[in-house]
Amino acid sequence: MDPTHSEAVLRRSIRKYFIDTLVTVDKLVLDFDFSYTEPPGDTWVVIKSGGLYLDTLAKMDLVIYIFAKNDLSGEKLAVLRDTVYNRLVDDSANDGRARIALYNASWVIIGYAVITFVGRESEKGKGESGSFYKWIQVRLNWGAK
Numbered sequence: 001m002d003p004t005h006s007e008a009v010l011r012r013s014i015r016k017y018f019i020d021t022l023v024t025v026d027k028l029v030l031d032f033d034f035s036y037t038e039p040p041g042d043t044w045v046v047i048k049s050g051g052l053y054l055d056t057l058a059k060m061d062l063v064i065y066i067f068a069k070n071d072l073s074g075e076k077l078a079v080l081r082d083t084v085y086n087r088l089v090d091d092s093a094n095d096g097r098a099r100i101a102l103y104n105a106s107w108v109i110i111g112y113a114v115i116t117f118v119g120r121e122s123e124k125g126k127g128e129s130g131s132f133y134k135w136i137q138v139r140l141n142w143g144a145k
Contacts, residue, residue, distance in 0.1 A: 002144065003104045004111055004143070004144035005058070008105075009103065009105075010113070012103060013100055013102045014047070014062070016103065018030060018047055018087070021087045022045060022084065022087060026083050026087075028044065028045055028083065030044070030045050031046045031047075032047050038069070038129060042068060042069045042070065042076060043068045043069070043077075045064060045066050045084060046064075047064050048065070055144065057143065058142050059116075059140060059141045060139070060140045062139075064084060065134070066084055066135070067131050067133045068132050069131050077132050084136065085118070089115070099112040099114055100113045111142055111143060113141065113142040115139070116141045118138055119136075119138070120136075120137045121134060121135070122134050
């Protein structure tokens, strides 16, 4: 199988990108699945992968959930949203789109996924625990063989 059709390659690369940016640089709490307990701190991000569509132009949808505790005004949620959004675009690129390097099992770059769609955002909601949340839909596209 060509590595550009590998789900493991894609998931590994997405994790690396968001850990390198949101955790290492932005110092955010990040998870790739919902847990049954809230993490420590006032804000956190959860990234869920959606459908994977493999063709010569492959795509995967992501939903990025952002959470804030004790945020009636929505200001913490807005700051967190802006921080995450900044990682989904690249103002220095000619097309303004961020790219996620795709790594094979040896951590060699084999291509790039382009964030082609930063779409619908939800309104602020309140979860069962009392934390506030929003979600952002994202689509990745990359050339595959």
